Every structure is written in C-alpha cells, then in structure tokens.
Amino acid sequence: MRLILPLPGNETFARDLAETGGWELGEIETRRFPDGETYVRILSDVADRRVDLVCTLARPDDGFLRLAFAVDAARSLGAREVSLVAPYLAYMRQDRRFLTGEAVTSKTFARLVSSTFDRLVTVDPHLHRYPALSALYTIPTETLHAAPLLADWIAVEVEKPLVIGPDEESEQWVSAIAARIGAPHAVLRKIRHGDRSVDVELPDLSQWSGLRPVLVDDIASSGHTLIEAARKLPLQGFSRPVCVVVHGVFAEDSYARLLAVAERIVSSDSVQHVSNAIRLAPLIVTSISADEKVSEYLVRHRRPPEPLDEVERAGVDSFPASDSPPWTSGVGSKQTRIPRQGKGERAT
Numbered sequence: 001m002r003l004i005l006p007l008p009g010n011e012t013f014a015r016d017l018a019e020t021g022g023w024e025l026g027e028i029e030t031r032r033f034p035d036g037e038t039y040v041r042i043l044s045d046v047a048d049r050r051v052d053l054v055c056t057l058a059r060p061d062d063g064f065l066r067l068a069f070a071v072d073a074a075r076s077l078g079a080r081e082v083s084l085v086a087p088y089l090a091y092m093r094q095d096r097r098f099l100t101g102e103a104v105t106s107k108t109f110a111r112l113v114s115s116t117f118d119r120l121v122t123v124d125p126h127l128h129r130y131p132a133l134s135a136l137y138t139i140p141t142e143t144l145h146a147a148p149l150l151a152d153w154i155a156v157e158v159e160k161p162l163v164i165g166p167d168e169e170s171e172q173w174v175s176a177i178a179a180r181i182g183a184p185h186a187v188l189r190k191i192r193h194g195d196r197s198v199d200v201e202l203p204d205l206s207q208w209s210g211l212r213p214v215l216v217d218d219i220a221s222s223g224h225t226l227i228e229a230a231r232k233l234p235l236q237g238f239s240r241p242v243c244v245v246v247h248g249v250f251a252e253d254s255y256a257r258l259l260a261v262a263e264r265i266v267s268s269d270s271v272q273h274v275s276n277a278i279r280l281a282p283l284i285v286t287s288i289s290a291d292e293k294v295s296e297y298l299v300r301h302r303r304p305p306e307p308l309d310e311v312e313r314a315g316v317d318s319f320p321a322s323d324s325p326p327w328t329s330g331v332g333s334k335q336t337r338i339p340r341q342g343k344g345e346r347a348t
C-alpha cells in the first residue's frame, strides 16, 4: 500500500488524502537544532513502497530543504518511488527576466524539484507564460484543475451568480466555471505596477445588475488584485462580491483587508487557511489512483527479462490490444514518462 507522508503543517490535508484514498498515513519527525539547522527522521516503513511526500509550497523558502532531507532519508530506507504532492506549487510567477540581472526563479526551482523527486502532482500551477509544466520540469508531472470544484461550490452556495475574473489571465477558468453552472461571466482589466500596486478597470457590467458578483482567481497572494476588483464593483451598483480562489496564500494582512470589502471569501484547501471550504483530496486521489492503475497494468504485462542486446534491439514495447492501457483517461493534464521495458527501464 502506498504511504502518504505529511511534512509539518500538512497533516490535515494529508490525513484527508490518506482516508479518501484508503492509504496509510505515515509520520515524519522534524525539528530545528539550536543553530537553526533541520533534523528529519522518517518514522514509518517506506521500504519498497511508493511514498507521497505531502507539502504545499506556500512559503517554500522555509520548507524546501526539509523536503530534500526527507526524500534522501526515504530513499536510503529503500522507498521505491518518492513523489511530491504539492497542492500549491511555488515559484511559478517569476517566469521571465523583467529586469537585467533578475533570477528566473521558476526555472531554478523546477530544476531543484526535478532533481529531488521522481514525480510531481499539483493543482492549478500558475501557468501564465509557460504552456505546461513540462516546459520547466523534467520529471513526470500531473497538473490537476480545481475549476469544476469551484464551480460546484458556487452553484450550491451563491444565488444568481455573475462569475468575474479580475484579469485577462483568469478568462480560462472563469469561462469554464460559468459554463459548468450556466451563469454569465465577465473579465476585468488589471494593470500591475508592482508587487503591491495594482489597478483594476471594469467594463460596463450594467446588463447584469441584480446578480451577485463572484470574483474567481487562481491565487490570492498580496490580495491586491481581488481587493481592487472588489472595491470597484460597488461603483457600478453591485453588492459586495463573494471571492473564490484556488490558492489562498494571503500574505501579511491581505485576508483581513479583503474581508473588509467582500461578502465572503473561500479557498480550496491547497494552503491551510481559515477560508478553506473546497476539498482537493478527491481530485488528487482520483489522479493518483489512475496512476496506480498504469503501474499495475505494466506489472501485469511485464515480459520475462531478456538479454540486454535483444532488449536494446526491441525498441518500444507494445501492449496487447485486448486490454487497453488506462493512462489516456484522467482528471488533469498528465506528463507521464511510461516506463518502457524494452529500453532498459523496469515497470514498477
């Protein structure tokens, strides 16, 4: 049975994941030495098992080294595969060099994660200028999408919603959410002047007066985007908006400031926060279970070992037509490196 191992601060999410998936919840002991260095000890049996380290990556600078230590400990104890389940993936927003000399941190961070883990599972990474995680990460990745869960929450909780994205980037999930619940949608225009300085312009929304505005975004970080959008809506006669985000990072006092101009704020549980109202565990379990089926399939169809020279000549393996491979169906976009037995890799 696979093992779900939570890093500190991720216990609630990991327990939900383990219970929903019917998997074992493991234990890691971590603490700080007096000089600030990190102590890590894995207390669960990981030998010959697939291990999922669960760690959301909001505030990653504090936690990544601890993760790297845990992976090495798991490998030295004989773990068969170590994946990172990071419902929020950090360092996706500095995706290019805007000023000479800036570090493109998305690339550096992706390289660190790719050289540490065997696989990455995440939810709605901030893919703005990158087409997919495969443009950055060299390990197999699974990108899951929370839009249907957000849509279902809105459908149940908000009467007569007008789904609003605060900027052009949000059009993709705002339109998907609106279509799923049969509501209208609109997209605002954002001009970002700096980390903490944002302007939002509203188009004429008067045709939807009387509807409840629901601001939807992937991340609330400094909160400025949502705060500015929420401030502008009453200028066109709308009531205070409901704000729904996938990742409630809520830096500094942004949650309190947004609450002052919003009717209600909810987030998925990708980052543990008082606003959490949408569980991601079912989405992640579906994806991990589908991946397990692929592995089981490969084990079932494992060929007897062949001498290396024949293996090299055989090239790509083929599967019997009577039992089609299960990796085509999924809940997100998958970048999976299918082990090819004929190329010297072993199915697990």
Ligand SMILES: O=P(O)(O)OC[C@H]1O[C@@H](O)[C@H](O)[C@@H]1O
Binding pocket: 093, 126, 166, 167, 169, 195, 198, 217, 218, 219, 220, 221, 222, 223, 224, 225, 226
């Ligand atoms: O305005 P804050 O909360 O700092 O940043 C979040 C916004 O910045 C964008 O990259 C996100 O898509 C979101 O719209």
